[in-house]
Amino acid sequence: MPRLIPYLPWAVFAVAAFVAVLAAALLAGTLERQTRADLETAFAEARMDWVEVATDGLRVHLSGTAPDERARLTALRLAGGVVHSARLRDTIEAQGAAGVVSPVFRIEALRNHDRISVIGLVPAVQGAGAIVERMAAIEDEIAVADMLQSADHPVPPGWEQAVDYALGVLTALPVAQVSVTAGRIEVQALVASDAARQQLESELRAAAPRGQVVILDLEAPRPILSPYTFRFVLDEDGTRLEACAADNDDDRDRILSAVRRAGANERLTCTIGMGMPAPRWAQAVELGVETLAGLGAGTLGFSDTDVALRVPATVAQAEFDRAVGRLETRLPEAFTLTAERREPDPDSVAEDDTLPELRATLDTEGRVLIAGRLPDERIRGAVTAFANARFGSEAVTLEARLDPELPSGWSVRALTALEALAELNSGSVLMRADRVDLTGISGNPEASDRVTRILSDGLGADARLAVRVRYDEELDPVAQAPTPERCESRVQAVLAARKITFAPGSAQLDSDSRAVLDEIAEILRECGELPLEVAGHTDSQGRAETNQRLSQERAEAVINGLLERRVLVAGMVAQGYGQDNPIADNATAAGREANRRIEISLIRPEPEPAARDAELEAQLVFEVQTPDADDTRPRARPAPN
Known part of the structure; x- marks a missing residue:
């Protein structure tokens, strides 16, 4: 026994090594089985019974015959979501209904x-x-x-x-x-x-x-909105949604549905952006709109969680009190309501021209005129510097006099009003101590929302505002962006107004056509390279072969003319159709004149043919049934005489 003691540590080490190897083998086997089971489950759920899975340590082998190449790639993508792609080996073959396909x-x-x-x-x-x-x-x-x-x-x-x-x-x-x-x-x-x-x-x-x-x-x-703003008006001019914000499509749809139920039927927009101040924002806005609609007139504003409801004197006091009490108890937590019934309504009385005011007007050329009152020279300098930065120093004219008796906060209100005006293409803003009125036109569909957010942020949620901003699509750079379809439409509008014409029997552009080509080139330079067909057409006089050749040469002459005008023509194709596609009667002089023309249109790709599923087609069964005595039969044809 004493002789065995020196060998005892080695025996313990050997046993430990054997146990470790055995544990590793068991663990590897467990991982293999689990990986194979996970893959087989995934393929079974995807109804890919044709995939065969085998494991070799950490490697996974996929084999089988896929119904088509798309199915093979789908199987690989599915397997890549279960195990790392580096562990995958596949010998899957793609096969069609009649053998292997390309x-x-x-x-x-x-x-x-x-x-x-x-x-x-x-x-x-x-x-x-x-x-x-x-x-x-x-x-x-x-x-x-x-x-x-x-x-x-x-x-x-x-x-x-x-x-x-x-x-x-x-x-x-x-x-x-x-x-x-x-x-x-x-x-x-x-x-x-x-x-x-x-x-x-x-x-x-x-x-x-x-x-x-x-x-x-x-x-x-999504933009970050701060503050999160909503503003809705019901007055003698109708309904206006001046600002709207939502966190997602569902909240936006919920808010706009409430606004439509309240009577709004014009084009409505609601900005989707981050920064929603409370989880139940859409519910709170919906409750506010329903309350205002029930009262029939007034203004509802949200700035984050501050809610302001103002109604004119035409709303009965008892009805107002009841509506406010109901709204206060139903608004979600975190929202604070300020409600006011004005007597009389300042919007309905004549203007008092003795009250101090500041007015800024932005014309369609970008020029700004600022007139009215400012408190001191320092503030006048600050307003001038701010306006120069926003509109350009050459565009600003300041004609405001100094009045040291102006209310406190006048300078902040003035700068806020100018910042809001800068969001418009043209318009004006009138600022008084008790309210701000802004009207104008913008090419931004969200301009009313942005203007209201700027004013609410700078003047406070309880500020009295009147915002009337009209959206003009003609001023919208996004709506007017040179898409291929819009470029095609603009070119065709030019050709509808003035034709490209040539000297008789020649492919030489005449002098009038050069001006038309200049106008088309100006459009196409904004559009970049487009796949366009320049088609030449003639009348039916002369031989068909001569007309076809002439129409081809004229189409090529137009492309060469555009190239000379620095238009990208690599995607253009000249195609002469001769006399084959008339649009008028060649028997009259006016008809022949109409048929001699150049047309420019987009080359649109052929629609892809619908993919056939050979496996599904093979499963179709057509059963022929024999009618019995109860089945309705067509009436017999009369016998021939």
Whole structure:
């Protein structure tokens, strides 16, 4: 026994090692079984019974025959959500109804700042590794999760250009999702603002490779609203929603539905933004609107959780007291109500021209005239500096006299009024000690909301405001952005007013047509490169072959003329139709004149054919039934004579 004692530690170590190896093996087996079970459950829930799952340690092997390539990629994407893509190995084959079909090459890439995930099928000659390397080179230390597969099939036309464009998008946009197939590119991305979205959309469309259908879905993040504002007016002029804010689509719909029930039927907008001061904001606004609608006249304002309800003297005192009591008891916690019944209503009496005021007027040329009273020279200098900064020093004229007896807070109110006026394209603001009246026109559909928020924030939730801002779509840079369809419409409007004409029997533009081409070129330079067909048409006089050739030469002459005017013409196609498509009667001189024309229109992609599901078609069963004696039968045809 003493001889065995020196060997006792080694025996203990050997036993411990054996136990550790056994535990590791058991744990690995447990992980394998759990991984396989999770994948089989996921595939079963997705009704992908054709996928076979096998595990080898930490590696997972997928095999089977997919009904089509789309199903194979869906299976890989589903498996990637259960285990890391680096552990996946697949030998799945895609098969159609009549054997193996050519694969559909596709890339789905998602970038979130320093991470890119990419999945899909690419041609073997191009190689998945080359694409992943280019993605990894976008920025230093960017991580790429690679789930690309390759297939040894010919590279489809346009594929390489589409991939280059997609990589350019991922390079330019830190948060984006790009889907690429040969002939179609889809981009989803976040942008900083509506203005940035407009510029980016124009740049992406201009850079799109020829022959590709580009679908853009660019969204601006929700703005932060402070204060969170709502303002609704019922008066002799009708109903007006002057400001509205909501946290999400459901809250916005709830608020606007309440406003419509209260009688508003004009175009309504409500800004969705962050900063909602209380979880039950929409409920509180809805209760306030219902209360004001029941009273029939007045103003309802929310500034964060401060609520102001004002009604004119025409509302009975007893009815007002009852409505206020009901609203106070039903408003959610955190909201504070201030209610006032004015006697008489200041908006209905004649103006007292002895009261001090300050008026600022912004005309359509951007010039601002500030007149009225200011308390001292220091404040007049501050107002001048502020106005110069907001409107431009060359545009501001100050004609305000000094009055040291003005109410306290006059300077703050003056600066706030000017800040609100700066949100308009044109308008005026009248400021008095007891209220602020602002009217004007804006190309921003949310201008009324922004103006009311500025005034409420600067003057307080209980300030008496009258805001009347009209939205004019003609002044809206977003609504007037040069989309392909809008550019086409503008060009066609020019051609409808004045034709492009040529010397008889020639492709030489006449002098009048040069002015028309100048006008079209000015439009197209704003639109970037567009896929346009320039079509030439003639009347029916002369030989058909000669007319066709002449119409082709005239269409080419128009494109060359646009090129000389610095228009991007790479996406344009000249097409001569000769006399084949008349729009008037060639038997009359007026008809022949109408038929001699140039048309410019967008080249729109052919709609993709609906994909057929061979598996579902194979399951269709047509059962032939034999009618019995109870079935209704058609009347017999009369026998022939």
